[in-house]
Amino acid sequence: MDTHHIRAAELVARYLQGEITSKEAEELISLMEKYPSLRSWVEDKEASLEKIGKRMSDYESIDPEKDWQLIWDRYDRKPMQERRFNKWWVVAASIIAICVVGGSLFWKERSGLPKAEAQLAMEVTPGKEVATLVLSDGSTVELGDNSPQTITDGALQLAASGSMLDYSEVKNTQPQIHKLQVPLGGTFQIQLSDGTKVWLNADSELEFPSTFVGDERKVKVRGEAYFEVAKDPSKPFRVEVNDTQVEALGTAFNINTHLYRGTTKTILTEGKIKVSSGGESKVIEPGYGTISGQGNIQVGKADIEEALAWKDGYFYFDSKNLREVLEEVARWYNVEVDMRNTLANQKYRGGIKKSESIQAVCAVLSDLTAYHVSIERKKIVVK
Amino acid sequence: MKDIQTEMQIKKLFEQYYIALVEFSWHIVKCRETAFDIVQDTFVKILEKAETLPAQENALKGYLYSSVKNTSLNHLRHQKVTDAYYTSGTWGEADEAPILDALIYAETVNNLHKAIASLPKSCQEVCKLTYIEGKSNAEAAELCGVSINTIKTQKRRSVELLRHRLVPTLNSLKTLLFSFF
Numbered sequence: 001m002d003t004h005h006i007r008a009a010e011l012v013a014r015y016l017q018g019e020i021t022s023k024e025a026e027e028l029i030s031l032m033e034k035y036p037s038l039r040s041w042v043e044d045k046e047a048s049l050e051k052i053g054k055r056m057s058d059y060e061s062i063d064p065e066k067d068w069q070l071i072w073d074r075y076d077r078k079p080m081q082e083r084r085f086n087k088w089w090v091v092a093a094s095i096i097a098i099c100v101v102g103g104s105l106f107w108k109e110r111s112g113l114p115k116a117e118a119q120l121a122m123e124v125t126p127g128k129e130v131a132t133l134v135l136s137d138g139s140t141v142e143l144g145d146n147s148p149q150t151i152t153d154g155a156l157q158l159a160a161s162g163s164m165l166d167y168s169e170v171k172n173t174q175p176q177i178h179k180l181q182v183p184l185g186g187t188f189q190i191q192l193s194d195g196t197k198v199w200l201n202a203d204s205e206l207e208f209p210s211t212f213v214g215d216e217r218k219v220k221v222r223g224e225a226y227f228e229v230a231k232d233p234s235k236p237f238r239v240e241v242n243d244t245q246v247e248a249l250g251t252a253f254n255i256n257t258h259l260y261r262g263t264t265k266t267i268l269t270e271g272k273i274k275v276s277s278g279g280e281s282k283v284i285e286p287g288y289g290t291i292s293g294q295g296n297i298q299v300g301k302a303d304i305e306e307a308l309a310w311k312d313g314y315f316y317f318d319s320k321n322l323r324e325v326l327e328e329v330a331r332w333y334n335v336e337v338d339m340r341n342t343l344a345n346q347k348y349r350g351g352i353k354k355s356e357s358i359q360a361v362c363a364v365l366s367d368l369t370a371y372h373v374s375i376e377r378k379k380i381v382v383k
Numbered sequence: 384m385k386d387i388q389t390e391m392q393i394k395k396l397f398e399q400y401y402i403a404l405v406e407f408s409w410h411i412v413k414c415r416e417t418a419f420d421i422v423q424d425t426f427v428k429i430l431e432k433a434e435t436l437p438a439q440e441n442a443l444k445g446y447l448y449s450s451v452k453n454t455s456l457n458h459l460r461h462q463k464v465t466d467a468y469y470t471s472g473t474w475g476e477a478d479e480a481p482i483l484d485a486l487i488y489a490e491t492v493n494n495l496h497k498a499i500a501s502l503p504k505s506c507q508e509v510c511k512l513t514y515i516e517g518k519s520n521a522e523a524a525e526l527c528g529v530s531i532n533t534i535k536t537q538k539r540r541s542v543e544l545l546r547h548r549l550v551p552t553l554n555s556l557k558t559l560l561f562s563f564f
Contacts, residue, residue: 001449001482003441009486016491017498037480041487052491055406058415059496064401068394071423075430342424344462345417 007031012041016048061296129163131188131200136176143188153178156210167193167210175209182223185334187311192219195230196237199311202331203258224256226311229271244292247274254308258331263293267302321345322369322382329365330380333358338381344370390430396443397426403493404451410485411455421454448486 011028014020020028032038041048130144135153141160143149149160156173159166165180170193182188182200190198193211200206204223212218217237229237229248239246241255244264251271257264266275267289274283278295289302320328322343330337335358358375365373372383401422408418425447429436437443524531 001445001452001486003445005479005483005486006441006444006448008483009490012487013490013494017494035479035483037483038487041484052488052495055409055488055492056495058406058409059402059492062402064398067401067419067423068397068426071397071426071430074423074427342420342458342461344458345414345420 004031004034008035008038012038015042016045016052063294066294129188130183130186131165132181132183133160133165134179134181136178144186153210158210163187163189165190167191168195170210173211175211175213177207177209180206180208183334184331192217192230194232194235194237197228199226201225201256201258201310202334221255222257224254224258224310226252226254226308228252242293243295244275244277244297247276248272258327263291266290266292267304269304269308322365322371325365326373326380326382329358329361333361334378335375336379338376338379340381340383343382389435392436393426393429396429396436396447400444400447400493402496403489404447406492407448407485407489408451408455410481410488411452412458417458418455421458422451425450425454448489452482 008028008031011020011024011031014024015028028038028042032042130142133141133143133151135141135151137153141149141151143160143165144163151158151160153176154174156170156176158170165188168191180188180190180200182202182204184203186202188200190200190206190208192198192208194217196217198206198219201224204225205221206225207220209218212235215235217232217235219237219239221239221241225239227237227239227248229251237248237251239248239255241257241264242262244266246253246255246266248271251273252269253271253273254267254269255264256266264277266273266284268284268286270286272283272285274281275290275292275297276282277292277297280295280297282290282297282299284290284299287302287304288299291298291300323339326337326339358380362373362375362380365371374381374383404422404425405418408421409415412418412421429450437446520531
């Protein structure tokens with residue numbers, strides 16, 4: 001490819017747009033002798049424009065300014081990684097220094113090294129049912145120690161046991177705003193004061209009042225959550241997530257913000273919901289889902305299995321690419337992903353039990369994909 | 384890190400050629416998301432690179448297209464596509480036609496997109512209406528709240544492309560509606 005090719009393409013484009021000057025037309029004619037394949041583009045202008053018109057829809061809804069921001073953020077972050085890298089050199093240098101001083105000591109210990117490394121890999125365990133509850137005064141309570149606990153916040157008392165927090169007995173007290181935070185590698189379940197059940201996935205957060213007062217029930221979510229909303233037609237249940245609002249009567253649905261940058265995916269499994277973002281809103285039927293963000297809502301058929309699998313203890317992916325699958329696995333095992341090369345955009349479908357060891361999950365992914373997926377220390381490495 | 388001036392220059396290049404490069408890459412990788420990823424990766428790399436960019440506009444454009452072409456072909460190789468159509472033969476230097484076709488798509492789609500985007504939002508809508516519903520310029524002018532002459536000028540600029548753009552858009556809209564109701 002050289003500048004002549006580009007020049008030829010520029011001229012054909014100008015011709016098709018009807019903006020070509022007579023001088024440029026002469027230039028095009030001489031280029032057509034050099035490149036005969038240009039002929040068909042010029043001879044049937046109608047057909048050419050129609051072919052091109054078909055490609056225009058790919059760019060109808062793009063926002064170049066936002067895409068530039070993504071590029072910029074990636075570039076901006078890089079120097080920090082380099083700095084971190086430099087720090088590693090300092091650490092490495094000090095290790096070398098120690099080795100020189102205590103060489104014989106190091107020699108002695110070396111036989112034990114592989115074992116230590118194996119141990120490091122073993123330390124990566126599947127996620128557990130853990131969470132942190134943030135009370136109205138900002139104090140925190142760690143949950144998930146199996147032993148039943150009683151939590152007190154002012155006049156309010158509630159029971160926590162194992163993997164669940166129960167607000168359904170909380171009545172007639174001043175509503176307090178509480179936050180349930182689930183870390184990477186965790187899940188947790190909560191029953192709100194109206195009886196609504198919420199499952200929170202790894203790296204997610206739910207903000208809710210200890211009791212619902214007024215004519216609506218309103219909560220906030222970040223990350224991924226599955227809702228089974230208790231029926232109460234007089235008090236609609238509203239979930240705020242990013243710039244999207246989901247309104248439900250008696251319904252079960254899944255909300256996920258982990259999937260796509262800046263967007264929210266909502267899947268309805270039962271009942272009816274209304275999804276709003278910006279000024280727009282759409283009513284969804286069961287089996288359908290939406291992808292929303294920046295005032296835009298797309299509706300489409302959804303896979304209910306995907307919405308339910310995680311809360312029943314499975315990784316489930318239907319037409320997700322490897323990057324998305326790995327990101328979900330990494331969240332559950334609380335590890336990092338090291339992608340050595342650009343991954344193909346191939347889509348996969350399947351399920352893996354979440355209680356499996358990470359080695360087993362990597363083995364499955366290596367079999368399933370064209371890549372070698374392995375766990376090295378606290379990192380999933382893809383080759 | 385680059386100085387601000389270079390960064391601004393790269394931003395300008397992005398604005399100018401983003402869609403052209405994505406379209407160009409698409410003709411090689413045949414996947415919308417991958418094409419966007421490849422071009423975004425290319426710009427991150429350009430920002431990171433220490434060496435200065437070619438000063439001349441033509442050379443710059445060639446440099447951008449070449450970078451995207453190489454990354455796209457690398458992607459295909461990684462994908463281990465054994466299909467001979469995608470590998471060496473079609474995108475080798477021997478046959479220029481596929482590259483020329485991809486470049487023509489890239490250039491035209493880029494120009495048309497810019498032309499349409501430069502129309503005011505309301506007029507983009509009205510122009511669509513005039514072609515779908517056959518509304519007159521006068522009606523369009525009234526709907527837009529501008530003079531007939533403004534409509535005419537704007538239409539002249541985008542007449543051909545809008546008409547051709549709308550045929551497929553309209554068809555896909557119909558398909559969408561039928562599948563939902």
